[in-house]
Amino acid sequence: MTRSILLAAISALALATSVQAAEPAASARAIHESLLTLDTHLDTPANFxxxxxxxLDRHDAAKDGSQIDYPRMVEGGLDGGFFAIYTPQGPRTPEATRAARDAALIRGVEIREMVAKHGDKFGLALKADDAATIAAQGKRVVFMSIENSYPIDGDVTLLSAFYAMGVRISGLAHFKNNDMADSSTDKPEWHGLSPLGKQFVAEANRLGVVLDGSHSSDEVLDQLIALSKTPVxxxxxxxxxxxxxxRNVDDARIKALxxxxxxxxxxxxxxxxxxxxKNPDREAAMAALMAKVGARSKMSEDQRAAFMTEYKAIDTKWPVRKxxxxxxxxxxxxxLKVAGxxxxxxxLDxxxxxxxxxxNDAAGYWKISERLLAEGYTKADLEKIWSGNxxxxxRAAEAAKAPTG
Known part of the structure; x- marks a missing residue:
């Protein structure tokens, strides 16, 4: 065999190998695009x-820290999800609770305003069947959720106002205990739900709001499963x-769930x-930086860029394994092995x-489908994982809610 023939054969083999490698990825991407894909926890409203x-602008997580925007949702094949109304836990006083309530209502309005402003790109989903309808119109699906019930601590009937705004999933606690429930990252206070928290469960069931146990303690999850009339x-x-x-859940509780x-x-x-x-020096430097910049949600783009520069400097000096x-x-x-x-x-949070x-951002969502397909999961499996479940x-919460008259 001459050298030229040998080189041609090697080249042909390399081309065939690259085509074989590309075909599965292309097939996985096509399957992913055919699915209704929802992420159940998007903190993106913090940027609104x-x-x-x-x-609608394509951002860069390395430059401004944001991970979700319309261009990257399209690029990664994410149809939408649950946009969270997040309120950090503060003092448990009437004044602080009212301030949290107001901040949460404003955040909810910001979500509604985003959808209204970009109605050709996004649609608000108020019931399960809305998701497929909105996606069929070529729009991204916006459900609303609450992370941390702190804004509702003073009056569980406030949940009805958030439901009217569009909230369909609500959590109980965040990093610290509140008047509703114990946090997974705080010392037990109520040993699960407080009496008010149990009222909250009943009110969520009455309205048709799905209860979320993330961030809450193991005992809270046990009690949610026992008390809720619909799945958690x-x-x-x-x-x-x-x-x-x-913050993680043991196998016995995953099975019970x-x-x-x-x-x-x-x-x-x-x-x-x-x-x-943990690195005490890193944590001290980060705490000082956060105290210096104040509310990041109010930063201009220039201020955000300066913040990211200082953040990266700390990260470089005291790196942490990721x-x-x-x-x-x-x-x-x-x-999947434990629960099915x-x-x-x-x-993804x-x-x-x-x-x-x-x-690290919305552009990569399709990689999850590619990996699951490679491991033997079917398109039907992925339909459940991405949105069916x-x-x-x-739908269970909708069916069980109290009739309105």
Missing amino acids: GRPGWDI ILTHSGCKAVFDHP ADSGGVIQVDAYSSYLIDTP ATFEDFINHLNHA VDHVGIG FDGGGGVTGL VLRLL
Whole structure:
């Protein structure tokens, strides 16, 4: 064989190999695009009040920290999800609670205003069947949720106002206990739900709001499963058997959740996926930076750029190990093994601290489908994981809600 013939043969073999590698990816992408894809925990509304920030612009997580916007949703094949009204836990006084209530109502209005402003690109979903209708129109689906019931601590009937605004999923606690429930990252106070928290469960059931146990303690999850008339969701949680963190859920509770019809949506929050040892110097520097900049939601784009520069400098001086796409997949695979495909979904916690190496913004959502298909899951399985399971819970809540007269 001459040298030219040999080189031609090698070239042809290399081309064939590259085509074979490309075909599965192309096929996976096509399957992904055919699915209705929803993420159950998007903290993107935190950006809606930022001066100069527009969801129609393509942003860069490395430059301004944001991970979700319309161009990247299209690029990654994300049809939409649950846009969270998040309120950080503050003092448990009437004055502070009222301030939290007002902030949450404003955040809800900002979500509604975003949809109204960009009605050709987004649609507000108020019931489960709206999602497919909106997606069929070529728009992105916007459901609304509450993370932390702190704004409602003073009066559970306030949930009806948030329901009227569009909220269809609500959590109980966040990093600290509140008047409703214990947090998974605080010392037990109520040993689960408070008396007010139990009233909240009944009110959510009456309205048709799905209850979310993410961030709440194990005892809260046990009681939600026992008390709720409809299945419970964990909108963004991980598996304790993979990494033992208070925010993660043990196998027995994942099974109990599944047995009750509930769903765990797996997150991509690095310090919940793997062990990330604390560094006192880094934490002190970060705390000083946060105190210096104040409310990040009010930063101009120039202020945001300056903040990111200082943030990166701290990150460079005191680096912390970051979870990878493989670490996320480990949690997702474990949840699927324990609960089954009827009880698992996706809730990455983007724009709220989520993101791993290899999957750090909305442009990468399709990689999850590619990986699951490669591991033998079917298109029917993915339909459940991406939206079928959470929509089933919404329909159950809709069916069980009290009749209106």
